[in-house]
Amino acid sequence: MWYMKARQRLLDATVDYVAAHGIGDLSLRQLAAALGTSHRMLVYHFGSKEGLLVEVVRAVESRQKQALTEFEPGPLLGDQARQMWRRLADPSMWPLERLFFELYGQALQGRTHTTQLLDGVVDDMAQPMIDMLVAQGHEPDVAAAWARLGIAVVRGLLLDLLATGDREGVDAAMELFIGTFEKLA
Amino acid sequence: MWYMKARQRLLDATVDYVAAHGIGDLSLRQLAAALGTSHRMLVYHFGSKEGLLVEVVRAVESRQKQALTEFEPGPLLGDQARQMWRRLADPSMWPLERLFFELYGQALQGRTHTTQLLDGVVDDMAQPMIDMLVAQGHEPDVAAAWARLGIAVVRGLLLDLLATGDREGVDAAMELFIGTFEKLA
DNA sequence: GCCTTCATGTACCACATGGTACAGTCCTAC
DNA sequence: GTAGGACTGTACCATGTGGTACATGAAGGC
Numbered sequence: 001m002w003y004m005k006a007r008q009r010l011l012d013a014t015v016d017y018v019a020a021h022g023i024g025d026l027s028l029r030q031l032a033a034a035l036g037t038s039h040r041m042l043v044y045h046f047g048s049k050e051g052l053l054v055e056v057v058r059a060v061e062s063r064q065k066q067a068l069t070e071f072e073p074g075p076l077l078g079d080q081a082r083q084m085w086r087r088l089a090d091p092s093m094w095p096l097e098r099l100f101f102e103l104y105g106q107a108l109q110g111r112t113h114t115t116q117l118l119d120g121v122v123d124d125m126a127q128p129m130i131d132m133l134v135a136q137g138h139e140p141d142v143a144a145a146w147a148r149l150g151i152a153v154v155r156g157l158l159l160d161l162l163a164t165g166d167r168e169g170v171d172a173a174m175e176l177f178i179g180t181f182e183k184l185a
Numbered sequence: 186m187w188y189m190k191a192r193q194r195l196l197d198a199t200v201d202y203v204a205a206h207g208i209g210d211l212s213l214r215q216l217a218a219a220l221g222t223s224h225r226m227l228v229y230h231f232g233s234k235e236g237l238l239v240e241v242v243r244a245v246e247s248r249q250k251q252a253l254t255e256f257e258p259g260p261l262l263g264d265q266a267r268q269m270w271r272r273l274a275d276p277s278m279w280p281l282e283r284l285f286f287e288l289y290g291q292a293l294q295g296r297t298h299t300t301q302l303l304d305g306v307v308d309d310m311a312q313p314m315i316d317m318l319v320a321q322g323h324e325p326d327v328a329a330a331w332a333r334l335g336i337a338v339v340r341g342l343l344l345d346l347l348a349t350g351d352r353e354g355v356d357a358a359m360e361l362f363i364g365t366f367e368k369l370a
Numbered sequence: 371g372c373c374t375t376c377a378t379g380t381a382c383c384a385c386a387t388g389g390t391a392c393a394g395t396c397c398t399a400c
Numbered sequence: 401g402t403a404g405g406a407c408t409g410t411a412c413c414a415t416g417t418g419g420t421a422c423a424t425g426a427a428g429g430c
Contacts, residue, residue: 006377023294024294024296025296029417037378038378040379040380043419048419049419098290101286101293102290102291102293103290104290104344105283105286105287105288105289105290106209106287107348108286108347109209118348118349121348122345145354145357145358146358148345148357149342149358152340152341152342152345155337155340156336156338156339156344157334159289159341160333160336163292163293163303163306164303164306164307172326172329172330172333173334174334175330176327176330176331177334183369184365184368184369191407212387213388213389214386222408222409223409223410224388225408228388228390233388
């Protein structure tokens, strides 16, 4: 279907714009101008600025989850992890990840429209990993700890990568982690 | 000295206020009211809102570095790491850490007054660790990778902790990491 | 053909913001 | 004592904001 409802089109464009320019100092007028419409339209379609931001958070959340779960299953956990990391560390993902961390920071401070992002920010990612590890014979509590640690490593190294841009150094640290996991787990 | 210059007093109080209320939607008037002064004074002492924010970032940066470097040296790296983590994960540190991550997120999006925070955000913390590891006989590149991984784990688990509040689960993940390090490194 | 509903643009409003002009206060040096 | 400077409060300004009233267009059902 070549046709797309105006609301959805606006939302997608908004996410792109916000990923590029940040969401902190966003104003409806600037956004509308960049999108080739008027701020009146944004209010019309989303009710208010708050309503729009809520939708943006939802969209980012969904894109994030999608990017982290759509890897082909296979027996080699280490190689799966490497594949996931290669995808996440790719520069094409950086804008969305910057936005994710900006939203995360806002959510930690209690911004109303962002707090929902925190609800499953760890568990939703951890559960699939735990299932995989348990399926491979690990104890549930050990599996949970490894999953939690893995998520922390991914997020921590992404923060590093986005700040320094030093792909090599960050890749080496990730390889060290995955290698360690393969030896011990 | 019981007496403190008005500027410094205002800055300290501002950092506390901002750690508690976030920096994203800060306005000089709200801040001044909470501090028992007028927004006129803030502009007078710091030149502009931007000037104040720069000072706040500097202060947060300095408090952060201080908290991460003031642990007693000793031969047992694992125990040093445990001590550092115990200090960082303590709830009394949470407000400052929330603020740190909020600033980090803003900096990734290029907010002018925050970008300086990114300059040494990894290296300044990594260097002392690398020195320690090298002093204990590790190869420099391996030491660098472990340091980088360690910082990522700390930051990633702090993000987890601040979002979920699940101290036990996060502690378990950290212990898994430190134990792994002790076995392998 | 007309009416209804969805969509869009223009013009406007009330409000909060960062910043400033000006006047006043307090303290210290002489 | 008083002159000068550091500090603080009041009142104001221009600007940008989110949101709204109103009029207009566009599309489809009857």
